Amino acid sequence: MAWFKKQMKVHLSFLGAARNVTGSRHLIEVDGTKVLVDCGLYQERQFKDRNWDPFPVNPAEIDALLLTHAHLDHCGLIPKLVKEGFKGKIYCTDATAEIAKIILLDSAHIQEEDAAYKKKRHEKQGKTSPHAYEPLYTTEDVEACFPLFAPLDYKSCVKISDSIEVCLYDAGHVLGSAIIKVTASEDHQKRIMLFTGDIGRPDRPIVCDPDSFEQADYVIIESTYGDRVHQPTADIKDTFAEIINKTYERGGKIIIPSFALERSQEVLYYLNELLREERIPQMKVFLDSPMATRITKVFKKHPEMFDSQMRELVMNHESPFILPGLQFTESTNESKAINEIKGPMIIIAGSGMCTGGRIKHHIANNINDPNSTIVFVGYQAVGTLGRRFVNGEKEIRILGEERRVQAEVARIHGFSAHADKVELLNWLKELKSPPRRVFVVHGEENAAIAFGDYLKEETSWDVLVPEYNEKVVLD
Template identity: 55%
Template sequence: MKIKLKFLGGAGNVTGSSYLLEASGKRLLVDCGLYQEWQLKGRNWQFPVPPDSIDAVLLSHAHLDHSGRIPKLVKEGFNGTIYCTDVTVKLAEIMLEDAGHIQEEDAFTKQRRHEKEGRKGPHPEIPLYTAEDAIKCIPLFEPVKYGESFEIGNGIKATFYDAGHVLGSAMIKISIGQNGDERSIIFSGDIGRWNAPILRDPTIFDKADYILVESTYGNRLHENMNDIKDELDEVILSTIKAGGNIVVPAFALERAQELLFYLRELRNEKRIPMLVVFMDSPMAINITEVFEDNSNYFDKETMALVRKGLSPFEFLGLKMSRTNEESKAINSIKGTVMIIAGSGMCTGGRIKHHLVTNISRTESTILFVGYQASGTLGRQILDGAESVRIFGQYLPVRARIAHIDGFSAHADKDDLL
């Protein structure tokens, strides 16, 4: 039996996850992620294999570093099936369309800036794909259920199992049968953490021939999850005392909802005073609604809340900002507020406007609750840059910079072993 496996991304770096599996005359992609490190973005423009030669894509979850090049793949000729869980279909539709809008906006902004400065950037000044391209790829998605095997063809079967990383995330087991012989490969995708809130723990397997495991944090241990509320409590209380705002760059999928979950607990335990919290991200708002509509993916503790008619993501003082007008109005509010906005690495979106307003204020806090890839604005701030460039202007960094490591949705060394 001949099985050929090639790492197309996510090896030697964090983003751009993608594997090419060739067996029994079939060519399969497991994930098709976007490169998000600045120095690797050039790789997004070309695929190492012709997209029209790929028979199917198996998608582990909706995060862009695993799904973000699917519209580009379809645009360049892929016309096969994209398999993923039902809720991943819903999340991918939201996230990929938003990514297309951002690609369009970034291309337009760069083109204007480069024309003004009389230069060209290292990458094409056109969108990698548009929002329309993203919408066109959705009919190719086919939902599958956890634990139910399905045929891909030529003796190849696949089964998705709960990965506990984000809503609908999966570890994918591919079984290849030939002439009475069978081999199995498990692609872990991103693995969640044991005893994390909201979602069930990752699935444990007892048998496989080959296992490909993510190791984003395979060489370290996370802070104790029990410390998250203590650290969040400290940031909130100290910033209220200083009279500034708490600006939180947060990923719209999972991190934003997890943050709301902990804020709700802090309020219910009366550890923090009444605080106005703005979810200033239409995408995060839409994704939170998907969470609310798919509580069957929750762990038993969170399900118990839902059965009581309670939302794990709602509390007094939470305000959803959908429109640009609502977002701009936040700047005129007196007193301390918390602003949760994307993008999570500060590469685009409304967070950049809130950074312009707050990053030079000594009384404000910029709170990071997620991974910051090298070359991103978020990484520059987290690494202690004295000034950063936002919208073409350099701003001094005077705000307090805080980071809560325990929020990670990736398994650490002990979780993996």
């Protein structure tokens, strides 16, 4: 007979987004069950090589994958995981499964193009590549993942094994995004872990506010804006109306580089509000991004995931996705035809930071027109074409040609799908008793450390900012 109760042990490994933003990947091991939370792609230039590294754990030994949401930095390495032997289920919401499929197919396409381009370039230079010009994964690799998706509703749970149960809650970040609650149990002892994935902000359009929790033993929280406080969102509509009206009066075009998931739909949401309030004139609006169009279709299918205002709009047939004047363009020819149309109009196209896609053509076609405005509604990373515009550069090389920026360049602040440091703290403070420990992940090293310090100061809780590949024992 045992004299003492065996202490339960949960092992948690930080296999990505540890002291950096992208490549989210955390492994939980309890009593022989292995569960991965997210399997994201590294997107920062200095970490991209990690995408090619062998998985630190044999994919065939992982029992299940829990996916917080469909952004590439959370789902982008799933095809590689499956290609290398993972056969378990991928648990996420229905909307996340549908959007992830669209985003992964696009990612495979980019990987295939990149590999072909690199081969061509190296052949010209007489060099060879360490990755032998193989794409990281192909369209077929992506399609092989589809049968593994196992959709789960918010507030519903699934048992992975006798020792692990998983429940999904709304993270309020993008459509379908989930906070994942993992309950590990062993010998009648229980530990609750919360994985925030990316966590949204209160009072954003379309999506609901993040669910909060009263109890958790461990919290694994993102810190993208862990060292910042966002500007008030109230100004978004005013700034937007002003830019649109000014450009309309000049007879110019309004060009908006935008991300396909959430941001494009939010832009439509604000346009819809401004139109209904008669603060802007009616004009043609083109959503010139096949990926954004496909994702918008997923939004239309899931009104049950909208917040109350958005649901009301849909019920009154005033949905932003049926905006008067809105046209979805699919083919390249349709996209090119937009350029022939004269007069004021709004063009929303990808990519959000102008690193590729149709937006480059729209910018090139309008950059010389002082009547037009290029409007940035999202974060522009260092080294991207978008960043050069917002930095105010006047000569910009685009599509192989040096061009003078004569169009107006404007920026709307306040669009953000991530909670800032105060919002993150407020969310954590809903907990009725201190967690045993909080792990701060998914932030640039400075932001993660700053948020860790801020949290310690404000709460005196036990906080750790884990290193890449760090493994901890949770008891």
